[in-house]
Amino acid sequence: MKQFISKELEHFHCSILLDEVKEKVRRLKAYGVEDSEIMAVMNEEELFPQLVVTKDYEIVLLSDEKEVKVEMEPLIKAVYLLFLSHPEGIVLKCLPDYRKELTALYLLLRPNDGLTDRIKKSIWDVTNPTLNSINEKCTRIRKLFSGILPPNVARYYAISGKRGEAKKIDLVRANVIWKCKLPFSQGL
Numbered sequence: 001m002k003q004f005i006s007k008e009l010e011h012f013h014c015s016i017l018l019d020e021v022k023e024k025v026r027r028l029k030a031y032g033v034e035d036s037e038i039m040a041v042m043n044e045e046e047l048f049p050q051l052v053v054t055k056d057y058e059i060v061l062l063s064d065e066k067e068v069k070v071e072m073e074p075l076i077k078a079v080y081l082l083f084l085s086h087p088e089g090i091v092l093k094c095l096p097d098y099r100k101e102l103t104a105l106y107l108l109l110r111p112n113d114g115l116t117d118r119i120k121k122s123i124w125d126v127t128n129p130t131l132n133s134i135n136e137k138c139t140r141i142r143k144l145f146s147g148i149l150p151p152n153v154a155r156y157y158a159i160s161g162k163r164g165e166a167k168k169i170d171l172v173r174a175n176v177i178w179k180c181k182l183p184f185s186q187g188l
Contacts, residue, residue: 036156036170047153052177053081057109061148061157062177068148072141075122078105079137080169083159085182087173089166092134095127102127104183138167 025038039048049063059070059077072080082102083090090098103115103123113119125133142158149157161167 034170037172039156047150048156048172048175049149050175050177051084051157051171053084053180055180057081057180070144070148072144074106074109075119075126076137076140077109078102079126079134080141080159081105081182083167083169084176085184087168089161089168091164091166093129095129095134099123099127101184108183 028038029035049061049068052060052062054060057077059072059080061068061070079102082098082105106119106123107115122133125131126137127134138159142154142160145154145157148154156171157169159167159169
């Protein structure tokens with residue numbers, strides 16, 4: 001009987017604690033703290049590996065247990081680095097404003113290739129908001145991270161956002177380590 005009462009009391013205390021957590025999360029949201037920040041704190045740290053951009057512009061996920069290199073084609077990686085370097089996000093209709101920056105990022109990744117007509121057209125297409133090229137690149141990035149991380153975690157590493165609003169990578173920036181300098185960087 002004593003054990004039963006002890007279990008009931010434990011259950012009661014847990015429900016009170018859960019109510020307190022819910023109230024604190026509600027208050028954090030009222031202060032403007034984003035879901036991604038709350039999730040990063042509430043989940044185990046190893047669920048959200050650090051994203052490292054090496055001096056050679058490789059993208060690596062680093063956790064206590066392992067290190068995983070994220071393989072991307074140069075243009076897709078340039079798109080990813082562009083969005084990663086803009087934590088405030090980018091409104092897709094404003095993509096033409098980022099064409100020079102995307103070109104510079106691509107040239108960092110493929111310095112010996114130069115800008116062929118095909119590459120210039122690909123960069124133009126990605127930064128043309130009337131075409132679907134940027135959405136295709138974002139989908140490929142989302143699939144890459146979904147293949148490496150659990151879906152509820154992978155979404156924080158992908159480029160996402162509501163239609164008409166800024167698209168961004170929701171990963172808490174404390175989890176991003178830059179070991180390189182980017183052109184046009186904003187103090188990264």
